[in-house]
Amino acid sequence: ARIVTLPGDGVGPEVTAAAVAVLHAVAARYGHEFVFDEQLIGGGAIDATGEPLPSASLAACQAADAVLLGAVGGPKWSDPNAPVRPEQGLLALRAALGVYANLRPLQVHPSLANLSPLKNDRLRHVDVLFVRELTGGMYFGARTRSADAATDECRYTVAEIERVVRRAFELARDRRRHVTSVDKANVLETSRLWRSTVQRIAADYPDVKLEHQLVDSMAMLLLTRPNRYDVVVTENLFGDILTDEAAALAGSLGLLPSASLGDRAPSSGPAGHLLPATGEGSSVRPAAASTLMGLYEPIHGSAPDIAGQGVANPVGAILSAALLLRHSLQLEAEAVAIEAAVEQVLRHGPHSRDIGGQAGTAEVLDAVLAAIE
Amino acid sequence: ARIVTLPGDGVGPEVTAAAVAVLHAVAARYGHEFVFDEQLIGGGAIDATGEPLPSASLAACQAADAVLLGAVGGPKWSDPNAPVRPEQGLLALRAALGVYANLRPLQVHPSLANLSPLKNDRLRHVDVLFVRELTGGMYFGARTRSADAATDECRYTVAEIERVVRRAFELARDRRRHVTSVDKANVLETSRLWRSTVQRIAADYPDVKLEHQLVDSMAMLLLTRPNRYDVVVTENLFGDILTDEAAALAGSLGLLPSASLGDRAPSSGPAGHLLPATGEGSSVRPAAASTLMGLYEPIHGSAPDIAGQGVANPVGAILSAALLLRHSLQLEAEAVAIEAAVEQVLRHGPHSRDIGGQAGTAEVLDAVLAAIE
Ligand SMILES: CC(C)[C@H](C(=O)O)[C@@H](O)C(=O)O
Ligand SMILES: CC(C)[C@H](C(=O)O)[C@@H](O)C(=O)O
Numbered sequence: 001a002r003i004v005t006l007p008g009d010g011v012g013p014e015v016t017a018a019a020v021a022v023l024h025a026v027a028a029r030y031g032h033e034f035v036f037d038e039q040l041i042g043g044g045a046i047d048a049t050g051e052p053l054p055s056a057s058l059a060a061c062q063a064a065d066a067v068l069l070g071a072v073g074g075p076k077w078s079d080p081n082a083p084v085r086p087e088q089g090l091l092a093l094r095a096a097l098g099v100y101a102n103l104r105p106l107q108v109h110p111s112l113a114n115l116s117p118l119k120n121d122r123l124r125h126v127d128v129l130f131v132r133e134l135t136g137g138m139y140f141g142a143r144t145r146s147a148d149a150a151t152d153e154c155r156y157t158v159a160e161i162e163r164v165v166r167r168a169f170e171l172a173r174d175r176r177r178h179v180t181s182v183d184k185a186n187v188l189e190t191s192r193l194w195r196s197t198v199q200r201i202a203a204d205y206p207d208v209k210l211e212h213q214l215v216d217s218m219a220m221l222l223l224t225r226p227n228r229y230d231v232v233v234t235e236n237l238f239g240d241i242l243t244d245e246a247a248a249l250a251g252s253l254g255l256l257p258s259a260s261l262g263d264r265a266p267s268s269g270p271a272g273h274l275l276p277a278t279g280e281g282s283s284v285r286p287a288a289a290s291t292l293m294g295l296y297e298p299i300h301g302s303a304p305d306i307a308g309q310g311v312a313n314p315v316g317a318i319l320s321a322a323l324l325l326r327h328s329l330q331l332e333a334e335a336v337a338i339e340a341a342v343e344q345v346l347r348h349g350p351h352s353r354d355i356g357g358q359a360g361t362a363e364v365l366d367a368v369l370a371a372i373e
Numbered sequence: 374a375r376i377v378t379l380p381g382d383g384v385g386p387e388v389t390a391a392a393v394a395v396l397h398a399v400a401a402r403y404g405h406e407f408v409f410d411e412q413l414i415g416g417g418a419i420d421a422t423g424e425p426l427p428s429a430s431l432a433a434c435q436a437a438d439a440v441l442l443g444a445v446g447g448p449k450w451s452d453p454n455a456p457v458r459p460e461q462g463l464l465a466l467r468a469a470l471g472v473y474a475n476l477r478p479l480q481v482h483p484s485l486a487n488l489s490p491l492k493n494d495r496l497r498h499v500d501v502l503f504v505r506e507l508t509g510g511m512y513f514g515a516r517t518r519s520a521d522a523a524t525d526e527c528r529y530t531v532a533e534i535e536r537v538v539r540r541a542f543e544l545a546r547d548r549r550r551h552v553t554s555v556d557k558a559n560v561l562e563t564s565r566l567w568r569s570t571v572q573r574i575a576a577d578y579p580d581v582k583l584e585h586q587l588v589d590s591m592a593m594l595l596l597t598r599p600n601r602y603d604v605v606v607t608e609n610l611f612g613d614i615l616t617d618e619a620a621a622l623a624g625s626l627g628l629l630p631s632a633s634l635g636d637r638a639p640s641s642g643p644a645g646h647l648l649p650a651t652g653e654g655s656s657v658r659p660a661a662a663s664t665l666m667g668l669y670e671p672i673h674g675s676a677p678d679i680a681g682q683g684v685a686n687p688v689g690a691i692l693s694a695a696l697l698l699r700h701s702l703q704l705e706a707e708a709v710a711i712e713a714a715v716e717q718v719l720r721h722g723p724h725s726r727d728i729g730g731q732a733g734t735a736e737v738l739d740a741v742l743a744a745i746e
Binding site for chain 2: 139145149185237
């Protein structure tokens with residue numbers, strides 16, 4: 001399988017290198033061949049090419065079986081009024097890859113509950129899978145700016161809502177069969193469309209329990225009753241805010257992975273070219289070559305304050321690699337092997353600084369590798 | 374002074390009656406005359422008149438010195454696709470009164486820290502004043518809806534941003550001189566306008582420290598380091614989400630008040646008519662009659678599950694009455710008297726059910742009254 005890596009800025013390169021090392025170990029142990037192709041994104045890409053997502057990077061991602069990203073951004077490129085910003089590269093990539101469903105699983109490791117700001121009794125049995133719509137809404141709406149006013153448009157189509165909500169219901173079937181849909185239907189028109197679409201789709205999943213919550217109530221309920229929730233599906237901006245809030249419960253952002261998924265699509269680019277063409281210039285590809293487009297990244301940012309020191313926690317990136325194996329390459333056993341290794345390291349150490357230990361990135365990585373091999 | 378009460382739905386009438394009783398006690402003790410005028414809003418208004426904010430209610434509010442509201446909404450009127458909804462009454466009222474600055478103070482009472490989902494060491498010294506923009510943004514933007522798509526527009530003018538941000542800086546001067554402005558300037562155009570406007574205004578307040586945070590980070594920081602914040606100013610929708618999240622920290626929503634303030638304006642309506650007119654049909658009023666337009670309400674909702682049982686916690690409503698005295702009537706000593714009385718009741722009881730006690734609304738009210746008189 002071909003995996004593009006986009007290490008990006010700050011601690012991105014350090015944690016991505018750790019995740020790649022783990023993937024190498026998995027390949028060796030299970031007899032797979034992973035081909036890695038490193039590309040530019042974010043601030044580093046701006047410095048090198050003037051663009052946050054150079055076309056070579058995008059083309060490589062589109063031709064790959066999966067993409068593993070570190071983090072983008074940093075103080076050097078942080079002026080929000082600058083014409084080109086690192087985040088634009090990430091947003092353009094999400095849109096171009098069509099990865100509309102951002103999965104952010106939240107579990108609180110029992111041995112790390114002391115790090116959480118929440119009282120430990122609230123954290124028991126917390127196991128939430130957030131499904132955030134990632135390629136629509138205000139993030140990608142029309143904008144205007146004049147000397148004395150600005151606008152952003154939030155737009156959702158039924159089709160955009162339907163595909164991400166169906167994904168949430170499908171995922172709930174493999175879990176506790178409970179979907180919570182979050183909107184602001186008492187105020188917003190897009191939320192009313194969201195809610196009625198969710199209601200219609202729910203009829204196709206009579207075995208899954210559906211609940212609606214307003215985004216403000218949900219911000220509260222995540223703190224007071226986090227263990228009530230199974231799959232939580234919401235639009236882009238609400239998902240951005242709620243998943244970061246939820247991430248705080250885990251005690252450290254450094255622990256959490258994410259997967260951004262598109263639809264299963266015929267592979268294109270290099271891999272596709274190896275297949276017998278069905279005709280000159282044809283875009284038809286055999287279904288057997290289909291792959292789930294996926295972009296995988298830890299949820300932490302570029303953490304410029306600790307970049308280059310070898311102390312970043314690689315666990316979020318390593319668990320993102322496990323999600324890559326599961327969702328894009330259908331290698332479930334291999335994903336579980338990584339997760340079990342991480343679980344062992346979280347239980348027995350070594351622990352990095354963000355979770356109260358003294359270990360550097362390399363030590364944590366070595367412990368994970370030792371647990372896999 | 375003339376005070377319009379809008380008890381509204383659910384527990385609204387119960388808690389508003391308690392707040393009014395406290396205002397009567399203050400009037401008696403300090404020798405003031407408060408005239409109360411009860412009006413309809415929300416679901417009850419829809420049932421009685423077909424409209425969530427009847428014009429008689431609005432006219433009474435516009436002529437009053439201050440407005441005290443209970444809560445609106447309930448299951449009977451909760452279909453988000455219904456043509457008329459209780460929340461519309463509240464939104465229309467905020468807009469018509471021009472109360473653009475929503476103040477939501479958050480403190481965690483030491484004797485109630487055990488109720489908070491947050492570990493108690495995180496709650497020490499938490500004292501945040503949220504200033505939420507209340508009459509702009511997506512709440513009041515243009516909307517469209519077709520069979521297969523919907524849009525909401527978020528629009529902010531420099532003038533709208535400037536007035537609420539100046540209010541935040543002014544309030545910070547009476548506190549710890551630290552303003553945190555929250556936006557999503559790495560993605561939204563309105564947020565970039567927000568941030569540059571805040572930066573410009575900050576130059577007029579060199580004695581106040583300014584910090585910017587992205588809304589997703591802030592959702593996290595409110596949990597990990599809540600005691601770092603003094604005044605937090607943000608736009609309407611972000612404020613809705615963040616203030617509810619923050620409210621969860623206090624242990625019970627039933628405890629928290631809010632004040633929504635407009636500008637100091639010449640009084641109009643009945644009070645104005647008592648003044649010598651400067652000319653037939655003139656709208657000029659003497660500046661001495663100016664009053665700060667204010668709408669005061671507990672932050673909890675209508676709580677239909679416990680409505681009519683006499684068990685609602687009246688503290689949020691009573692503290693809202695204290696804010697009314699402070700901000701609209703400039704009766705600081707009287708406001709402090711109410712706050713001290715509530716403080717005493719929270720310390721020694723009786724406590725209502727939401728904060729772990731057994732007392733009903735009447736018992737809590739009686740204890741507050743006894744502490745005032
Ligand atoms: C970097 C930023 C544009 C991004 C977002 O808001 O989506 C980040 O906060 C995230 O959640 O992945
Ligand atoms: C009832 C609703 C419209 C309202 C809002 O979203 O502003 C409420 O949540 C609040 O925060 O006062």
